[in-house]
Amino acid sequence: MPSLKxxxxxxxxxxxxxKITKAMQMVAAAKLKRAQDAASASRPYAQRMSAxxxxxxxxxxxxxxxxxxxxxxxxxxxxxxxVLTAERGLCGGFNSYVVKEAxxxxxxxxxxxxxxxxxxxxxxxxxxxxxxxxxLFIGHVDLSEIRGNDYTDAGIGLGHDVTSRFDLGEFDVATxxxxxxxxxLSQVPVAQQLIPAKAPEDAETVDLQGAIxxxxxxxxxxxxxxxxxxxxxxxxxxxxxxSAGFYASQMTAMDNATRNAxxxxxxxxxxxxxxxxxxxxxxxIEIISGAEAL
Amino acid sequence: xxxxxxxxxxxxxxxxxxxxxxxxxxxxxxxxxxxLVNHAPFMTTLKNGVVRVLxxxxxxxxxxxxxxxxxxxPAGLTILAEEAVDLSKVDAAKVSEDLEAARSKLLSEGKxxxxxxxxxxxxxxxxxLKAAVVH
Numbered sequence: 001m002p003s004l005k006x007x008x009x010x011x012x013x014x015x016x017x018x019k020i021t022k023a024m025q026m027v028a029a030a031k032l033k034r035a036q037d038a039a040s041a042s043r044p045y046a047q048r049m050s051a052x053x054x055x056x057x058x059x060x061x062x063x064x065x066x067x068x069x070x071x072x073x074x075x076x077x078x079x080x081x082x083v084l085t086a087e088r089g090l091c092g093g094f095n096s097y098v099v100k101e102a103x104x105x106x107x108x109x110x111x112x113x114x115x116x117x118x119x120x121x122x123x124x125x126x127x128x129x130x131x132x133x134x135x136l137f138i139g140h141v142d143l144s145e146i147r148g149n150d151y152t153d154a155g156i157g158l159g160h161d162v163t164s165r166f167d168l169g170e171f172d173v174a175t176x177x178x179x180x181x182x183x184x185l186s187q188v189p190v191a192q193q194l195i196p197a198k199a200p201e202d203a204e205t206v207d208l209q210g211a212i213x214x215x216x217x218x219x220x221x222x223x224x225x226x227x228x229x230x231x232x233x234x235x236x237x238x239x240x241x242x243s244a245g246f247y248a249s250q251m252t253a254m255d256n257a258t259r260n261a262x263x264x265x266x267x268x269x270x271x272x273x274x275x276x277x278x279x280x281x282x283x284x285i286e287i288i289s290g291a292e293a294l
Numbered sequence: 295x296x297x298x299x300x301x302x303x304x305x306x307x308x309x310x311x312x313x314x315x316x317x318x319x320x321x322x323x324x325x326x327x328x329x330l331v332n333h334a335p336f337m338t339t340l341k342n343g344v345v346r347v348l349x350x351x352x353x354x355x356x357x358x359x360x361x362x363x364x365x366x367x368p369a370g371l372t373i374l375a376e377e378a379v380d381l382s383k384v385d386a387a388k389v390s391e392d393l394e395a396a397r398s399k400l401l402s403e404g405k406x407x408x409x410x411x412x413x414x415x416x417x418x419x420x421x422x423l424k425a426a427v428v429h
Contacts, residue, residue, distance in 0.1 A: 041308040048304055048372050052365050056337070152306055216324050216338040225339055226363060229376075236306060 004279065007272040011265060018261035024090065025254035032184070032247035038149035039181065039240040046237045053197065053230050055213075056223055067220065069163065069227040072196035073172045078115040080138075080171040081106055082162070082194070084178035084238055085125030086246040087144045092253035094179060094187065094246055095124040101189035102177045106133060117171055121158065121239075138170075149243060155236030162235075163228045166195055178238045179245045185252065187245035194234060197227055299331040300370030303345065303357060305378040310357060317348035318371055320364050329364075329371045336366040342422040344381065345373060356381040358426050360419045377419070386427045393420040 002010075057070060083102045085095045102118075102125070109116050118133055120126040121141040130137075141158050143151075162174055174195040179187045215222055298314035319328045321343025329336075340362045347355040362375035400413045 042306055044302075044309040044312075045304040045306045045374060048302075048365075048374055052337075052363065052372070052374065055365075055367075213335045213337060216322060216336070222337060222339060222363070233306065 002271075002275075004272065004275055007268060007275060011268045011272060014261050014264050014268065018258055018265065021254045021257040021261060025251055025258060028247045028251040028254060032244060032251055035149055035240070035244040035247050036181075039237070039244045042237055042240055046233050049230055049233045053226065056219065056226065057197075067223050067227055069166065069195055069231070070197050070223060073169070075172045076114070078117065078171040078173075079109050080117045080119060080162070080165070080174040080195075081109075082119045082121060082158075082174065082176045083125040083129065084176060084242050085120070085122035085128075086242065087123045087142075088246075089124055090253065091246055091250035092256075094249035094253075095122075095128065097187070097189045098177060098179050099125055099128045101191060102129065103132070105175065105177060105191050106136070119162075122242075138165075143239075149240065151236050151239040151243070155239055156232050159228060159232035159235050162194065163231060171195075176235065176238055178242050181241040181245040181248065184248045187249055192234070192238070194231055197230055297331045299329060299333075301329075301347065301373075302370070303359070303373045303375060303378060305359075305362075305375045307377075310375075310378050310380065311347070311355070315347050315354070316350060319346040319348065320371075320373060321345070321359070322364065329366055332368075333366045333371070335368065336364075338364050340364055340373070340375070342419055344426050345378075356426075358384070358423050360423075379423070381426060384423070384427050386424070389420060389424050389427060393417065393424060396420060 081102060083098065085098050089095065106116050106118070116133075116136055117138045118129060118136040119139045119141070120129060120137065122143050126137075126140055139161070141154065141161075143154060146154055165171065166174065173193065175191050176194050177189065177191045180190045181187055298316060299318065300313075301315045301318050302312040303310045304312075317328060317330055319326060321341050322338040323341045324338065326343075327338070340359055342360050343358070345357045345359055346353050347357070358379050358381050359373065359375035360377040362373060362378075365372045365374070396413060396417050400410065400417065403410065403413065
């Protein structure tokens with residue numbers, strides 16, 4: 001049975017925890033707003049880009065070669081898995097879900113006898129994957145320096161790194177595992193193939209009404225320039241979605257924490273009041289029985 | 295004119311413009327070109343330069359783009375720019391300032407800096423932007 005003083009201390013400590021989680025929730029809510037705005041502002045570009053790539057890739061036709069970024073190296077032996085997580089925790093299962101999806105993918109690939117390389121983005125994913133797959137790591141991108149929602153440079157940097165590794169023949173297939181932002185309540189971890197580039201099936205293709213596309217410079221040259229940018233764009237929008245998802249997840253987690261703290265305070269106060277009442281009763285009994293003895 | 299050209303200009307940061315216009319002149323990498331409504335499907339890369347949007351014969355808007363792509367389809371013209379700004383909202387003094395900052399940064403980082411390529415690109419962009427603003 002904890003003493004009255006212990007209970008009082010615990011109530012005070014849970015109360016200050018609640019204050020912190022409440023504050024974090026509100027900060028996350030404000031940042032979520034901004035992250036969502038940034039994500040939706042970048043969406044038109046990503047959509048148009050997909051449409052353009054889908055158009056071009058479609059008109060290239062099957063098996064007509066084209067840049068390796070589009071057609072692949074012809075082998076599927078070495079896979080690069082890029083795991084995109086947040087830099088910070090206190091966000092419920094957000095990072096763990098992404099890591100779980102990445103683990104599943106890695107296990108599956110290793111099970112198929114493929115060589116797997118892992119590139120981590122964001123500290124949390126690295127920490128969690130280090131235990132099992134440290135020997136597969138080939139690089140890490142730190143996002144902690146990024147202020148606001150400007151992922152352009154980081155995305156271009158990573159995209160550049162990935163494409164140059166591809167050109168050096170370090171891997172055949174690249175997959176990006178990240179958390180897709182559905183809405184505030186649900187973020188879904190997805191594995192998206194980056195290289196060879198696949199135009200999304202739902203991209204709007206334009207009916208050319210029988211006309212023939214003209215290219216300036218030639219189609220191949222345009223694709224050479226376009227594809228790395230397409231990959232960068234995909235990475236950047238994944239980063240933006242991931243950051244929006246992180247704040248949404250953190251907001252939900254902190255909301256739960258605040259509510260739990262409230263419940264705890266209620267329980268502890270009840271215990272405290274009972275203990276106090278018990279002590280008063282005990283003291284009264286002592287006085288009365290003392291008086292009776294006289 | 296009954297028909298108008300649907301034109302949209304998007305950069306990764308945001309959609310700068312989307313709407314119906316008469317005529318757009320854009321800086322293609324192999325020469326400047328104009329697009330009117332019902333243009334044949336056409337695709338090109340862009341160089342740094344000014345995209346002019348014309349209503350009738352007057353220039354309604356000037357936008358500076360940093361590289362990218364133009365895609366003409368029966369649905370309209372789409373420009374995907376790496377970076378784009380509305381020239382009427384650009385402050386010439388600010389651009390000069392940024393340009394100076396980028397130049398001195400390039401000097402201080404030296405030739406072996408891993409950022410050299412990016413900085414040089416930034417300087418080229420700002421130089422072109424400055425020239426565009428002055429005009």
